[in-house]
Amino acid sequence: MAQLTLEQRYRIEFSLSSKMTYSQIGDYIGKDKSVVSREISRNSDARNGKYKAELAHRKAKERHAAKKKKKYFTAEIEAHVREYIAKDYSPEQIKGRAVLEGIPCVSHERIYQFIWNDKKTGGKLYKHLRNRGKRYRKRGHSKDNRGLIVGRVDIDQRPEIVDKKERIGDFEIDLIIGKGHKQAILTLNDRVTGMLIMGKVPTKEAFQIEQKAVELLKDWKPMIHTITSDNGKEFANHANIAEQLDLDFYFAKPYHSWQRGANENLNGLVRQYFPKNHDFTTITKLQIQTVQNILNNRPRKRLGYKTPNEIFAQKLNLEATVAFIT
Numbered sequence: 001m002a003q004l005t006l007e008q009r010y011r012i013e014f015s016l017s018s019k020m021t022y023s024q025i026g027d028y029i030g031k032d033k034s035v036v037s038r039e040i041s042r043n044s045d046a047r048n049g050k051y052k053a054e055l056a057h058r059k060a061k062e063r064h065a066a067k068k069k070k071k072y073f074t075a076e077i078e079a080h081v082r083e084y085i086a087k088d089y090s091p092e093q094i095k096g097r098a099v100l101e102g103i104p105c106v107s108h109e110r111i112y113q114f115i116w117n118d119k120k121t122g123g124k125l126y127k128h129l130r131n132r133g134k135r136y137r138k139r140g141h142s143k144d145n146r147g148l149i150v151g152r153v154d155i156d157q158r159p160e161i162v163d164k165k166e167r168i169g170d171f172e173i174d175l176i177i178g179k180g181h182k183q184a185i186l187t188l189n190d191r192v193t194g195m196l197i198m199g200k201v202p203t204k205e206a207f208q209i210e211q212k213a214v215e216l217l218k219d220w221k222p223m224i225h226t227i228t229s230d231n232g233k234e235f236a237n238h239a240n241i242a243e244q245l246d247l248d249f250y251f252a253k254p255y256h257s258w259q260r261g262a263n264e265n266l267n268g269l270v271r272q273y274f275p276k277n278h279d280f281t282t283i284t285k286l287q288i289q290t291v292q293n294i295l296n297n298r299p300r301k302r303l304g305y306k307t308p309n310e311i312f313a314q315k316l317n318l319e320a321t322v323a324f325i326t
Contacts, residue, residue, distance in 0.1 A: 003060065004031070004039060009053035012036065016051055073106050073114065081111055085128045088272055089298060091115070096305030130272050148231075149251065151239050155228060158250045162226055165192045168315050169225040172263035173213065175204055175234055176270060178280025185274065185288065186212045188227075189266050193315055194308035196266055196295050198288055200280065210237040214244045221245055228252055228260055262302075269295055 004012075008029045015025040022040075026033040042063075043056035080103065084094045091111035098105035119126045162170045168190060176185040186209060187198045197216045201208045217224060227242075228250045229235045238249040252260050273291045274283060299305040 003064070004029075004035075004057075006053065006057045009039070009043075009056050012039065012056075013051055013053040016040070073110060074104075077105055078114070080105065081114065082125070085111075085115070085125050087298075088128050088130075088294070090130060092301050093299050093305065096301055097299040100299070100305045128272075130268055149233065149236050149238070152231070152251050153249065155250050155252050155256075158226060158228065158248075162191065162228075167225070168192055168312070169220065169223045171217070171220075171224065171227045172260045173227050173229045173235070174260065174263045174267055175201075175209070175232065176267055176274065177204065178274075178283075179277045183280035183283075185270065185280065185283075186216065187263065187267055187270060188213070188216055189263050190308075190312070191262055193312040194262060194266070194296075194300055194303060195312050196270075196292055196308065198270065198292055200283060200285070200288060204232075204234045206234055206236040209234045210240050213241050217245055226250060230254075230260065266295070269298075 008031070011029050012025055015028055020028070022033040022036045025036045029036070039056065040051050043059045044051045045055055080098070081094055084097075089097070091108035094111060095105050095108040097103075115125045115129065118124075161167065170191045171188050172191060173186070173188050176187060178184055181204070184201050184204050185198050186201055187196065189196050197220075199212050199216050201212045213227075224245060224247050226248045227238075227245075229238070229252070231251055231254055235241075235249075235251075238251075241247075242249040270291065273287075273294075274280065296308045299307050303311050
């Protein structure tokens, strides 16, 4: 039953003093006579039986506040949330995947509240969040000291089909730097499927990046079309990469990180496992492969909460079917 307003209760009080029937009062306040009867019975003064609007309104509010609320965040849902937070799923991924699989779950906002309340009581769930609650610091022009790259091909010249995200094989590339600028992780991601490929390099020298990129993408060579990077000097050997992998290499515009948005997001996910100031010299090939597998099997919001591996399999089957038909 919809709650009555204080104004409606004043009208009831006035109507009763005017000797109106319950049906007439109902018409007057826009409610059924049964609502009027129930209101007067429940919220009149218990001592003298008189109906007073302010008293009735206060009694109704107190009763509503004392009423036991339905618990949506059940023990079963909490256990599910805890399980997937421990797997480093974000609240959005937990909720989105639950919807996809038909599993009961609360909203992602409620999951965030649960995590922060857990932190206040000494819990550690927040440590599984991508940024642990920290905010990004934007780079400014004054801090950029990178020069122009010889033979650089601007993203404006990249084919429109890359932006449509319809085919497998259009990659983005970037570098995650370790503590003290000692060693780094080269990350590559397919723009359509979100598939992540990564490997460690001893330095950010261009020839090291060239060798590692070719090594990581050699199995993709039959289906790869383009790579897009930022303007870091570590990608100065882009022409060699393009020649060895038979692809086209493009550069995003300076300070336009959204032109490689998927890669920026993936790097943030990788940082969840290898945070800033982490000594990359201690990272093993097995650890990198493990994190790669975890992220390729984690549902993504932009993929409708399917995993990159699932989308890759779908796209691969679709392209194979189209090729067979044509």
